[in-house]
Amino acid sequence: MLLKAFLVSLVAAYGRLEQGWMGQQMIARPIWLCPLVGLLLGDLQQGIIIGGSLELIWAGVVQVGATPTEVVTGSTVACGLAIINNLSVAEAITIAIPVGLLATLIGTINNTITIAVWSPMTNKAVDHGNTKAIWWLGLAGCATQALMYGIAVFLAVSAGSAAVQAIIDGIPQVIRDGLSNASMILPAVGIGILMQFSFDKKFVGFFLVGFLLPTYMGFGSVATALTGVAIALIYFFLKPNEVEDD
Amino acid sequence: MTNHVSLEKKELNKVFWRSYQALGCYSYDKQQGIPYLRAMVPVLEKLYPERDQFLKALKRHNTMFNTTCAFVPFCLGISCAMEEEYANDESGQFDPESIGAVKIALMGPLAGIGDSFFWGTFRLIACGVGAPLAAEGNPLGVILYLLLNLVPSTLTRWYGFQLGYKGGRQFLARIQADGTLAKLTESAKVLAMVVIGGMVPQIVKFPVAFTLELGGGTFVLSEVLDGIMPNLLPLLLSLFVYRLIMKGTKVNAIIFGLLGLGILLTVLGIM
Incomplete structure (x- = not known):
């Protein structure tokens, strides 16, 4: 279990590093991260299905500035828990949404660290012409971010697993069917947000x-x-x- | 500064590779400023062997900067060309403040174009093409998604950097002035609209289970709706969500609202 949680947290940290260190090429998204989670946990097929489904709902959620949802954490945690506990796609989506919301907090903490610590240190490095410091300071913000998100995802997956199973088992069938139906209309949200860009x-x-x-x-x-x-x-x-x- | 220093592939390549870390230290005050400074270091070291000039150059780039990541190499290319020009300027005519001014002038329009192309068009097409396939468990969906994002972004980065270094400012000014840029952005929106329209019937499903026994026959609501137009409910729902968003309803409120709606309609036997 701990090993599995660790593997999921690696994918979450990679998602952060993709954005920070690898040019943010729009691939730190459910459709790419969930198959990676699936691959590491031994169920690639389910990873692809969950990734595609989450991508449809979060199609419009964009990772710039203040975001309504933290897509990297939401998708890795939900996909990890779903594969470990054999949950349905609809149940995975239900987990992903609140997790994504909570995780935006970490981003705020990290941005505060950057402005309080890394930015003044850069000013000092510039005054002294210290290029070595500039080299690592330019990478620091994303490094702390990847670390914090990685730890949060590790904790969520390792602790969440048992809790999730108990909660899912306690939900009456009619509500589960309702969630499953809701997961079919939810992609309308993604479309609504996308239309904002171009409509x-x-x-x-x-x-x-x-x-x-x-x-x-x-x-x-x-x-x-x-x-x-x-x-x-x-x-x-x-x-x-x-x-x-x- | 009498010796002529010209930039070579070695430093320029270093700048290009460091452009990938544009979000390596995103802060509220400088946004992509620290990574931009980091990327410029190899070129500044080469151009300004005198410490005084070097420190001034570092300071010049320790400022706020922010644009779409794929266009960062283009801006860096322009900054490199301008620094090279300044370092070799013997007339004293070149005002170093123009280097920062050009950066600031470029980042806004480039972010506008870049966001509508990379967030609003390429990613959207990749999602429209790839996600429905992936949701059915087809790995091709994931591969298509990656290619449709990585190919345009990699080409823009590489050629953008070359173009920026070799007179990108003039090129941008020209296509902006003759209206090509505006037309390009509009055409991208046209493409995005077709793809979004096409996503509606493919990804939004509204299963209607409601039936009613009427004397001799059975009234099947879904058949009546399909008779008017297939996918009518997904279309109306998508437009309704768009309206809510434009009115300022929070996206998360809409998500929870739809979850509630799904459960409610299922309990009532409509879905």
């Missing part, structure tokens, strides 16, 4: 085209995206340039 009244027709292609023509996700590329190209080449005058 513009004049683009509503493009949204409808995207909706109608799978609905009536049976297009899959790849086919819809490729059609979208074609439409965007038409838009780009047919729209005249609006030159700024200044």
Whole structure:
């Protein structure tokens, strides 16, 4: 059990380091981290399914500044507990949401450490031209963050396992079915958040085209995206340039 | 500063690789500033062998900076080119403050474009294509997700750095002035809208179980709804959630609301 919790915490720390040290290439997400958890815990298939499902719900949750949900912790803890305790995907999602919320606290603590400790130390290093200190200070914030998240995930998985099993067993069947149904409508949240980025009244027709292609023509996700590329190209080449005058 | 110093691949490559740690020490006061300074060190060491100049250069880059990670190499490339220009400037015409001013001027617009491309378009397409496959247990979904994010981001980083170092400022000013940049951003939004629209029927499911015995026949609510339009409820629900978000409802409140709704409708026998 402790070994499994440790393996899950490694994935959580990796997720942090991906963002901090490896260029934040948008892959510290459930869809990549959960399969890693699954691989380490010996159930890759379940990891992929949970990762894909969580990604759909959290599609819109973006990891910048003050975030409503901490995706890395939420997905690794939930996926770890689900695989260890043989939980359903719906139950994993139910765990992931509160865990993600709680974990945002750690981010706040870490940002406080950075502004109180690392930032003034950098100023000192700059005054003395100490390039060695600058080298490690530029990595320090993420290192403490990875460590704190790793420890939190280790504790949550090792202590949470027994508790989760007891709680899940105590839930009546009708509520479990309800949660399972709820997990099917929850991706609407991800879509709602995504629309914030790009929605513009004049683009509503493009949204409808995207909706109608799978609905009536049976297009899959790849086919819809490729059609979208074609439409965007038409838009780009047919729209005249609006030159700024200044 | 009379000797001509020019930057070579060795230092420039070091700067490029250090650009990956742009979020290595994110702070409220400087945001990506400390890692940016860290990335500039190899070039500054080469350009300013005199300690005085070197300390001034370090100070110049110990400031607040923040933009989309994939565009950090582009900004670094420009900073490198400008530092090189300044270090070799014999006329005394080059104002070193312009180096910081350009950084600050670039980061806002680049963050705007970058967020709409990397958060709003590539990641979204990757999710729209990969997540439904992964949710069915298909590993191809995970692989597609990774490729669709890593390929554009890696290309932008590498070519962005080269472009930034070789006259990126002029290039950016040109495509901004002739309207190409605005059009590019809009086209990305068009693509995003099609993909988001396509995600609705594929990922939002609204199972309706409600039936009613009526004299001779059975009234099946789901058949009636499908007769109007398939996927009608997922569409309405998604638009409703979007409206709530735009009105300022907290996302977590919506998540718990939908969990409650799912349980309630199941208890009532509607779902």
